[in-house]
Amino acid sequence: MRRMKAFALPGLIAGLALSTAAAAFPIKAGQGTYQDPGITDDTIKIGLFAPLSGPARAYGEDPLNAARMWYEMINEMGGIWGRKIELVIEDDRCTANDLVAAVKKLVEQDQVFMLNGGSCSAAAVAAQEYVLRNKVPYVMLNASGDGALYPPTDYIFGGISISQRAVGGIAVDFVVKHFNAKKIGYINHDDAYGAWNLETAEYMAKEHGVSLSVESINPNITDVTAPMLKIRAANPDVLILTTYARPAALILKRAHELGFKGPIVLTVTGTANLKQLVENVGTKDAFANFYVQDVINDSPDGPKQRWIIDMYKKRYPDLAAKPDHPTPYMPYGVASAQTVTHALMLAGPNPTRESVARILRTLTFESGVMAGMISFGENDRAGQESSIFLKFDGETQVLQPGVYTSRWTYKP
Template sequence: MRRSIQSGHGFMRAAAVLIAAAALAGASFRAAAEPGVTDKEIVIGMFAPMSGPLVAYGLDPARIAQTLYEEVNQKGGIHGRKIRVVTEDDKCQPNPLVAAVKKLVTVDNVFILHGGSCTAAVTAAQEFITREKVPLVMLAASGDSGVFPPTRYMFGSFMGTQRAHAAGLTEFAAKTLKAKRLGVIVHDDEYGNSSLATIRSAAERFGMEVVAVERIPLNISDVTAPMLNLRAAKPDAILSGGYPAPSVLIVQKYAEFGMSATPIMLMMQGVPTPSVFAKNVGNEAAFRNLYLSWGPNDLGDEALHQKWINLYKSKYTDREPGGFMIVGVPPAQAIIAALEKAGPNLTRERFVEAMESLELNSELMPGPIKFAPGRRDATRHENVVKFDGVKVTRMPGVYSWNGMDGNK
């Protein structure tokens, strides 16, 4: 009997060892099955316009992001894993972008996606990203349609959505310019609709009256009539939500029609590089009373700006980085912070949860980089700068969108 009991105990011990080994094997299998993650590396799929007319919106931000990843690797990686980046050229067009995303996910088996500089192109991949449950952290894209309504796997708008820029400038007009009557010129598309709804809501909140609204097409070549209508309305300030080419026309007519006594405010989307914008406008009178919304803190802070320029040039010497280079820094910082926060047992779902609970302070941003389960826009705080055609001066204070407007 004693031998039988001992044999039973031996069998149980052996069974326990087998069960434990099976559990460990299962755990190892699950870890190995997580795409883009091994004991030694994390694979990130990056896509951006790396060639063509919009290359400045993608190449420089992508390069500075990769530089930050390489700095992490030099310090030992994240929980012992080095970051490896696989890059694709999306040309800022929907079809090439979707093709790039599908290749990165299904062929290269990346862990997460980091990319996209043009919102319309990024949103074309939203269905695939949602179906495959692969997290995407946008590179430079900041349009409303990428983050409203929020979806689980897409994070972006690190430079501020149209709502953030429109609300920030409206608040600036009310609090700093002491404007009571606001004139508005925006596009007749989704960008314009969202901007206008936010401006109206913010103006009401600050006790301002929107006295004139002009809607213009994207391909407009003459803004004479809308600018004359704005002048006739006699606003205390003008808020422009145009893309770069129409913004040049707007400011040219603003100067030509002798409107420079009235402050004009432009959203960041219309002036990606202030020096180039000034050259295209070609009229000093246009910059006597001109303000821009601006996401990062580098504009007007030469030491901070030069710090990042120098980091870029320490690795890349083939080109002078454009104004959009800095846009690539905050999303890379957020990814690095979320990977750290997700811990060593890394999965896509843990990464999403880490991003959702992220509240990251960066020297480059006027407010925290912050997400939540029902929020996918990274920042709601904006700087405002005065631009005289040569010099940029950051205005005191930070201006923000409170998350409530006529878009809901």
């Protein structure tokens, strides 16, 4: 803990301050009966879920570990308003049916007070109707969850890492400001993610007065020659990729073979394992002019991220000793759990589901983890809409100056 304090930790300090204030507050959490399930004088139950098995495990396990370590830390400091956080953990397998089953179990069987989970957007959207009907505050873990965030609802909050709608707009903003790009090549997926990020990319391109040459590809594509030839024919100043890692590797390889020299920017959708990306591309030369988007407040090994990494190593020494751990997505879980604890804290000593949801609707705080503030608003249920960029040469990442923020807003 001493070591953590040595760093500038706005989020942690905010959490500590709130916890200390709550612990010292003369009003002990109300005694007696509570109108909502999952809350007693001494505990508050939170349903935490993510894909913990199957191929999507890589997206959810470490963010869930991170959220858990944040909750444990809060408990060690006395809990929230004297109540210890009791976690009920479920595996949602990243599928709609399993996530709905997990949510129903948590709400009806385990009687949790609120929900914190979900790493897969489509699956998270499946729970929307149930969550709204039961009026349970639901904060997504690291799913972008755009499908459940727009149009905004009263009980669902997500995009804590970043919403897909923010991803595309920010990438365009970066290439215009950083490279003075006028013609932008843009390769996205022909799925929901692709449609969402393209929407804001087009918005930002229009705002900057630059052109966008778009190629939408299937996430399972095996030959990217055709889209790359079309992109090359458009002769863009810079190429943005909002694809997953596997298609990104194919594109980088082919771009290198075709002699594309312009900067290539890969958004956070494809940056889960950069070491693997280099291996898949097969040559570091393809990364000569390559940039990656990240949504945390520093490079992964930068000083601002140190406290999270140290905390993770302390809590999970065995896991931290494994290769590629913590995963790049790990810190997102901390920000998501912070969102929950901040809302519970601000809801006062006798929180109800309704009061917590009301707090969440206008909650704004500095996480000390993510690139921008976590902030919700009237028509905005996506918490984080900023990112940083790093130049990656196949080995090292160098932080580029500036934090870029999406200016797209949802119009009801």
